[in-house]
Amino acid sequence: MSVEETGSLKLFEGKQQEITRQELVERVSEHVNRILRRNLYELKLDERQTFRLLRQKEELRRYLKEAGTGNLQVKEYLISFIQEFLLNGMKMDEEMIKHTFFFSEKGSRQAAVRFDILLFLYKEQYGSGAMEKLIEEHGLLSGTENVITEEQIEHVYGVCGRKLKFIEQIELLSRKIYAYYKGLGAIDEIRDMKIDGVSGGVSGKEGTYHSAWIFYHGRSVWLPFLDFEREEELERISRNLCRYHQPGEISRKKGYLVHEMADHARVVVARPDFAENWMFFIRKLDNIPEVSLQQLVTGGHAEIPVELLKWLMKGCQVTAVTGMQGCGKTTLLTAMVGEIPEEYTIRVLELAFELHLRERYQNRNIVTFRETAGMMEHGGIGGQEALEVQKKTDGAVSIIGEVVSAKVASWMIESGQTGSLFTIFTHHAKSTRSLLLSLRNSLLKEGSFQSERVALEQVTEVVRFDVHLHMNREGQRYIERISEIVPDTESPEGYRIVELVRFDGERYVKLHTISETTRAEMVKWMTKEEKEAFFNVDI
Template sequence: MIQSLLPGTAVILAVAIFQGMFWYEKQKLIRQHQKREAEISFEKLFAQVKEELYQETKRYLDYKEHSEEYERAKSRCLHLQTALKQCGYGYRADKIYVVEIIKDIIRQYLPGREAIYEIVPYCREDQLSMEDMFDILLYRYEQQYQDKALEEFIDRYHLDAAKHIIEGGETPSYIITAEEIKNIYAQEAIGLSEEEERVLLAHKIYRYYKGFGVVDRLREMAVDGISGGVSGKINEEVSNEFKQKLEFWSRPEEEEPKEKSARNYDSVWIFFRGKPIHLAFLSFQSEKELRRVCQNIYRYNKAGQLSENIGYKVNDMRDGSRVVVVRPPFSESWAFFVRKFHIKQLEITQLFYGHQADILAEWLKYLVKGGRIMAITGSQGSGKTTLLMALIKHIYGTLTLRIQEMAFELHLRKVYPMRNILTFRETEFISGQAGLDLQKKTDGAVNILGEVATDEVAALMLQTAQVASLFTLFTHHAKTTADLILSLRNSLLKCNIFRDETIAEEQVTGVIQFDIHLGKDYDGNRYVERITEIIPESTGYRLQDIMVYHDHGYELKNLPSTKNISAMYRHMTTEDQQQFKDFLAGCRHLLV
């Protein structure tokens, strides 16, 4: 009987042993997987990369001092130390160098694609974050279009069109949503090589280590500007999150939920062809990260410390962009604004389009060649600085230029390196008024003011334009020519240069000869609204429009006064005088 039970017992024992082994192996795999998950994560890799980079800067200490290997290693380490410092200031070559080293470190820790996918699942579209999807799209476009990648991407999918999405769909705005990025990513069907995945991961680590977060690569694109922290709930509202959750759960089922609000660190915007576009699919992820970007993005050229007592900083970046950073308590939240200036030789004909736009361009050219004192006016983003840069080309190379700016924006010596040009800017210790006063002693024939923003600068500009320069160009935010005259008159009165309003106004109208007023339509298209001549008279002044913007084109209304035309002739070369004479004849024919 015992013998008859042996086979059954053996089977049961074998099954039990098999189950035990299976359970043991399963638990072993689970532990291994858990261990691997703990070891392989973006945060873990990020920390390892930082540590490796630090160790790399000390690698020369592994060699005997003064040996050949020691000197070579020390040279490499010093190069890396410099690159790590300067890449955060916008030095592109140093950034590329640091990213390459990060990529090599990643290769050591993540030798295969499966390991990379543990960090970022590039193979699984449904598991990719919006940031990673956009990163891949921008990377692919950048390979073909370089800094025009974002411009091409937006144009191809018409992403700059106004949409009715925010505030229940009642308010139009410029916004690019996560849903649009998802659809475009699915449509593009981008395939990545292992090396490309490693490059993307290296860039991702870099931007959170030494870069400017989610805007790091956006900053290198050909857009007009970038800003962050300018929308969404601020800290006080975030602190009431628990209260909002209670309200959500206590709301009756039939009541519709309110529109989901973003935090201030979910705020990423670009300024594209005059349009403020909200990239609603991007986020800094935390207040801490937004603050880190704000604290680093303005640091180029030892800009000083941002603090509670010093609540804002204005500085220029390595590439010539202007950056403004603000923080509490001066502003309600941390925020930054980067204004990009495309440093290149611009043509007036590239800026404006429509019927008789060629005549408009000719008038602008001859007003400059004729040495007229002109204001370029318009609202923020209407293209004042861009037009000013385009007009510089038509100033004769025989004339010396002196420029006064709040921050270096025009960078004219990069475009015209062989001209006599010197730019001054305000500093913590030198005011714009003091800088402009100094310009009178630097042999400047033409004065250019990036912006007349204070009463003191306005008053000094008028005095300088009268006696210390051949002619002056400046920008101003006035809405009309009458407002411009009134503003400059009031500046003279506030500075106690004149006490009588009539005399102060006569001084302004006797100096400023033309106002070029710029506008911008709903779609962000820029145009010259009018060229207006200011004509002094015995009982005040008279305004005369030379050209006006009408029905998406330009219309010639009048010729300048005989006095201004005669003065323009005197400032021109013989060749330009003849061409201007022929141009005037053509304009007179149009006015008949």
């Protein structure tokens, strides 16, 4: 969009004090409003020129609506627009930029500014891998403390920071103006990095806003040099995060929202009175590696769990992938899908779109549904209703992104008895026994059964294997154990839990083999060639 008609900026001529961030954001906002309000027909241009400017005007309006939603194309367009305004509209030069909030003598000494400069320099070379490269190259998280300090940033800046060229200064300044105009403030650039996630408003006493955290390789890491400054800024960022595809307003009555961004990142936003202050959590799902089981599972004798998981999928076994938040359940489940026979159709239910299996397995028949009841103040589709629809779409394999409600757990057990060939699901259970009891309690809560023993029998008849993941304090993720759940009428509990594989800290160890009953059930679903191979495998 041209800025020729705006003329030179008079406001800052001869101004020696610092040009604040707010002043620059307001000038950009005024410029944008002037363009959007302008009546192009009054300019008396020819039809071709008028049509071109109308298209540019509508493009600008559309991009402003999509700003801050994770669409990087929109972001880069608006940053270029701001950069053009600084150069051509404000006539920003090397002298004026020295007096801006970012490059003034006072501003340039701040750790947050030096961090932004470092990230900018690394991004020029490493793109979205800049944050990871910065952390790893300088050992910023080599210790046990989950914090990157101002002192560390100052040290790294002293080692590899440098004075930016004028054009680099203009670009970086444009990025900072965008971040506080339509972007995500202090975490705008970090959000785009290849990290596991970022959150804000989640620490500190009331009235302090140094509360930016990243989730990096399974570790929650505090960045205390970043400051959201005030509650209104946290609210602005949180509301921006709720704008993609307009899922509905977050209000005092509905004090939270689970949603997604344009690049499939999952967002959870909460506000007062439901939460103590405005806060947000962004889970980056574009960082999930597209790898096979063989590439994903590492450690000594990794072929043991890999081979077992492969045959569980070929043998159509209901399998739970369990573990704490961030331990890699989604990544492992995604890799396991690659072992499901290609002729089987797959139906997925999620709270928010996270797996995006069709992007990875483009030649497979895969349909994903999600719950919408939590996104709308009135109506919406709940998990049980979504599963009922899913059952009518010729799905052979059901995948449930996360069993979080009693209704979904109850339906999953019912489906395992009468619906799809088999189901894969994730759950936060800490042990196989706690998984079974949680599912049993869901059946009781939904009123499906009155007897605890009968309800438990229903669960143990359906769920056959538990693949439990763990993440240690260093962020290492691994399969801790794979267990078979064997119905046993002679056992006091009505079942036995048999550990097949366990990780001992260095290598995987095979402890037991699959029960004969389960092996016979698995063979029924295999081709002749698969049966021959299966009989020769010691699992």
